Amino acid sequence: MSEFGNELRKERESRGIGLDAISEATKISHRHLLALEASNFDQLPGGVLNKGIVRGYARVVGLDQEAWVERFMAAYQGSGQLKDDDASWIQFAENVGKNRSHEAERPDVRLRWAGVALLLTLLAALGWFVWRYVSEKMAAESAPQQSHSITTVAAISASITYQIQQSPHT
Numbered sequence: 001m002s003e004f005g006n007e008l009r010k011e012r013e014s015r016g017i018g019l020d021a022i023s024e025a026t027k028i029s030h031r032h033l034l035a036l037e038a039s040n041f042d043q044l045p046g047g048v049l050n051k052g053i054v055r056g057y058a059r060v061v062g063l064d065q066e067a068w069v070e071r072f073m074a075a076y077q078g079s080g081q082l083k084d085d086d087a088s089w090i091q092f093a094e095n096v097g098k099n100r101s102h103e104a105e106r107p108d109v110r111l112r113w114a115g116v117a118l119l120l121t122l123l124a125a126l127g128w129f130v131w132r133y134v135s136e137k138m139a140a141e142s143a144p145q146q147s148h149s150i151t152t153v154a155a156i157s158a159s160i161t162y163q164i165q166q167s168p169h170t
Contacts, residue, residue, distance in 0.1 A: 004075035005039035008068070012037075012061050026056035033057065041076050050076070 012022070019037075023030050032053055035043035044050045051069050058068040 004071055005037045008057070009037040011063055012057075015061055017061055022057055022060045025060045026053075028053050028056055039075065039079065041079055 012019075019030060019033050022028065022033055032044055035041070036053060036057065041050070044053065050072070054069050054072045055065045057063075058065040
């Protein structure tokens with residue numbers, strides 16, 4: 001038994017947790033848990049499932065999941081039981097991790113998008129204020145013209161009424 005599996009088993013036993021409890025909580029088969037504790041990595045399903053098994057085991061036992069996954073990966077790679085598919089996936093994951101670290105170092109992209117959002121908000125607010133100002137001006141200008149028209153109509157109406165009253169009835 002390698003050091004990894006032995007330490008994992010000791011952590012579980014020191015907390016008084018049985019393999020059945022881990023299997024029931026995580027739905028991981030009993031034989032995969034035994035293979036993990038015995039460091040028989042070639043009996044594990046492989047790929048990302050191996051990491052999931054280690055994470056689930058660590059979670060139920062109360063261990064730091066990421067630390068134990070890293071320890072598992074180091075033990076798995078050093079065991080000589082590494083499958084070709086897993087080696088390709090590990091290299092792929094490392095490359096993805098390297099590329100993501102560069103993206104995290106570029107906060108200026110987020111600042112650009114925040115600036116664009118702020119600029120659009122300011123333009124929308126400015127457009128609303130201009131529309132409101134122009135609407136009020138047009139309403140104010142049309143109000144005197146309407147009252148002048150009403151006054152003219154009233155004057156014509158009064159004139160016609162006066163003429164009708166003054167004319168002799170036939």
